[in-house]
Amino acid sequence: MKVFDLIQMTPEQEEIIGLARQICEKELMPYTAELDRAGRYPVEIAQKFKDAGLYALEVPEQYGGMGIDNTTNFLMAETLGYYDAGFGFTFHAGSMGAECVFVGGTEQQKQMAADALLEGKGFAFCLTEPACGSDAASITTTATRDGNDYIINGNKCFISGAELADYFVVATTIDRSLKYKGITLFLVEKERGVQIGKHEDKLGLRLSPTNEVIFDNVRVPAENMIGAEGRGWGVVMKNMEVVRPHSMNFATGIAMRAVDEATAYAKVRMQFGKPIIKLQGLNFLLAEMLERTLVSHGALMNVAYQLDNGMKLNGAGSAVKIYASQTASYVASKAIEVLGGYGYMHEYPVEKLLRDAKIFEIFEGTNQIQQVVLGSLLAKD
Ligand SMILES: Cc1cc2nc3c(=O)[nH]c(=O)nc-3n(C[C@H](O)[C@H](O)[C@H](O)COP(=O)(O)OP(=O)(O)OC[C@H]3O[C@@H](n4cnc5c(N)ncnc54)[C@H](O)[C@@H]3O)c2cc1C
Numbered sequence: 001m002k003v004f005d006l007i008q009m010t011p012e013q014e015e016i017i018g019l020a021r022q023i024c025e026k027e028l029m030p031y032t033a034e035l036d037r038a039g040r041y042p043v044e045i046a047q048k049f050k051d052a053g054l055y056a057l058e059v060p061e062q063y064g065g066m067g068i069d070n071t072t073n074f075l076m077a078e079t080l081g082y083y084d085a086g087f088g089f090t091f092h093a094g095s096m097g098a099e100c101v102f103v104g105g106t107e108q109q110k111q112m113a114a115d116a117l118l119e120g121k122g123f124a125f126c127l128t129e130p131a132c133g134s135d136a137a138s139i140t141t142t143a144t145r146d147g148n149d150y151i152i153n154g155n156k157c158f159i160s161g162a163e164l165a166d167y168f169v170v171a172t173t174i175d176r177s178l179k180y181k182g183i184t185l186f187l188v189e190k191e192r193g194v195q196i197g198k199h200e201d202k203l204g205l206r207l208s209p210t211n212e213v214i215f216d217n218v219r220v221p222a223e224n225m226i227g228a229e230g231r232g233w234g235v236v237m238k239n240m241e242v243v244r245p246h247s248m249n250f251a252t253g254i255a256m257r258a259v260d261e262a263t264a265y266a267k268v269r270m271q272f273g274k275p276i277i278k279l280q281g282l283n284f285l286l287a288e289m290l291e292r293t294l295v296s297h298g299a300l301m302n303v304a305y306q307l308d309n310g311m312k313l314n315g316a317g318s319a320v321k322i323y324a325s326q327t328a329s330y331v332a333s334k335a336i337e338v339l340g341g342y343g344y345m346h347e348y349p350v351e352k353l354l355r356d357a358k359i360f361e362i363f364e365g366t367n368q369i370q371q372v373v374l375g376s377l378l379a380k381d
Pocket of ligand 1: 125126127128131132133134135157158159160161202205210359362363364365366367368369372
């Protein structure tokens, strides 16, 4: 029994997720340890997923895409996360990076983004700066009007998939003193002079490239603005409502993999004359790992249902972000314990799961910031 066997899907979901699993097993899984050591995103493997028609499936039907719902997109992210969260996150970030365009762009921008995605092009979302992470409304990257153009200046950091991207959705300010009311978004083509800086060397998620992005007098026409001047913050927040819980499915995929790896090991590792899975203390630990993993999965499916039905999340996005990310770290850490000393060795796959899991507590808005959001909901009169 594997955790996947407990997940119920519709026949359509089975078909698409089944295809993704097949490709993951054959093309990705045998190479993840080596790619993790090298810290490399395998473009050639990503191309195989694209050739199988698995890229940008969420592009709405009205713009020529498949328009899969959030539930199916979440299941896809969970599946990729099971095999390698860094690969899956980057593969999906390429298209989810365009989400701001679909949230706040003009019809022309949406069609342009859809066409680019359907050709296999990638987008990167650039908000974070060296001095502004959680306090994102204080960003310093400026957009200055010059005739029918804007000139963008500033440095972004920790940008996922930047070195693979053809397009950048960049958050700028037209006036820092306006704080979030000054935030203005632009869609910037790479060839306008976007420079890719330092490639970060990370603890985990090592198949996912993370780079600095430099805008040095990058000139863009005013029609590249997403929404209006000072309206970027609302678009970013609405975009995060979908992107944040979507990303947490990779974390749940990690937790599922940790349960499966630990269970398989516990069935063959003999101590005290029996497989360790027969020792109740250890069996209950595995049960607890499965319990938390299934709760994460269920909570994410509930959020997907709410999104698919146009319902307001009312804090559920923040709650599931905290829960799913903490669960991935907890379950991966416990998987190491199940494998004992072997679990601590690079030779076995579980230490990588813990390294990959940690980032989900930090990015997409840290867990502390999600607590601020939930706490302020409670403090409202
Ligand atoms: C691998 C990786 C990929 C990333 N990808 C992207 C990307 O594609 N695009 C992008 O724009 N960004 C990206 N980020 C940036 C990420 O979203 C930020 O790192 C994150 O938002 C935290 O910002 P910070 O690192 O500046 O930490 P800080 O904001 O400096 O926070 C430091 C600590 O202070 C806490 N803290 C801050 N404010 C509060 C508060 N009000 N109350 C309580 N605690 C608080 C934080 O929770 C944290 O523990 C990525 C980061 C990483 C590491």
